[in-house]
Amino acid sequence: MDAILKFIFSSEAEELYILDCLAYCMIIMALLTFVTLLFENVPYGRYATTRYGFLINVKFAWFVQELPAFFVPVFLVFFTSASRTSHLPNQLLLCMYFCHYVQRSLIYPFLIRGGKSTPFASFALAFVFCIYNGYLQTRYLSHYAEYPSGWVTHPAFILGGLLWLFGWLINVHSDHILRNLRQPGETGYKIPRGGLFEFISGANFFGEIMEWAGFALAGNSVHSLAFAIFTMVVLASRAVAHHKWYLTKFEDYPKSRKALVPFVF
Known part of the structure; x- marks a missing residue:
């Protein structure tokens, strides 16, 4: 793997420059995506249509599309000279x-x-995107990111780590609620209840946005910030679309629920 990276980049300085460029490009992509999503929902799930190509089984699609986000980082961390992985x-x-x-x-x-x-x-x-972001986040953290002594006790790292943890727990718990809305053999949509769904329609999205916001705060880099911004743009749009859909679909949908941020939005 090191040989491949050395073939692609003439020096570590060049690779770091490219990583920085990729981060800024992701922020630009987030802005363009924000504008696009003002006029079009992300075509997945209940918004899926053949207008965006033939349809793929959802389990197969999720498994394959997310795999690069795991395997690319595995190769970068364990099969390259990841010089910063010895730092806490x-x-x-x-x-x-x-x-x-x-x-x-x-x-x-x-x-x-x-x-x-x-x-x-x-x-x-x-x-x-999973290839792009997997390389961006993991290569920077494993080989280039330098933090001051005692960074793990800095308030930014502690707060970021706690935000990430609570966001991850909210995300996993909300997915569990959504999975169990239907009994075996049932079809159709139901109103999600329990957890943060009592307050917002996009509890699972809120959790993941919180995760990567915490990651960005603890990571203190443009690379992690770019990921957090992109995640927020895409998932906030999904939360708003879901909220509008629920209000249209169910006459008894709780009117006090917000789309994404409890009591606020």
Whole structure:
């Protein structure tokens, strides 16, 4: 793997420059995505349509599209000269990343019950993004990120780590609620209840946004910040779309619920 990286980049300085560029490009992509999503929902799940390509089984799509977010980092951490992995801040940040994607790529797809098929365009874009972001986050943290002595006791790292943990727990718990809305053999949609769903329609999205916001705060880099911004743009749009859909679909949908932020929005 080191040989491949040396073939692609003439020096470590050049690779670090490219990583910085990729981070800023992700922020630009987030802004363009924000504008696009003002006019179009992300074509997945209940919004899936063949207009965006042939449909793929949802379990297969989730499993394959998320795999690069796990395997690319594995290769970068264990099969390259990952010189910063002996440092505690880097180790903890990498653990945050891996904890999310082990669950998301190796566990979550096999827990899905039913679910609408995924259009090929959505599947392909997610697959490419997982390669892009997996390389960006993991290569920076494993080989380039330098933190001051005592960074793990800095208020920013502690607060970021707690935000990540609570966000991860909210995300996993909310997914559990959604999976268990239907009994075996049942079809159709139901109003989610319990947990943060009592306050917002997008509890699972809120949790994941919180995760990566905490990751960005603890990571203290443009690379982690870019990921947090992109995640917020995409998932906030999904939460708003879901909220509007629920209000239209169910006459008895709780009117006090907000879309994404409890009591606020």
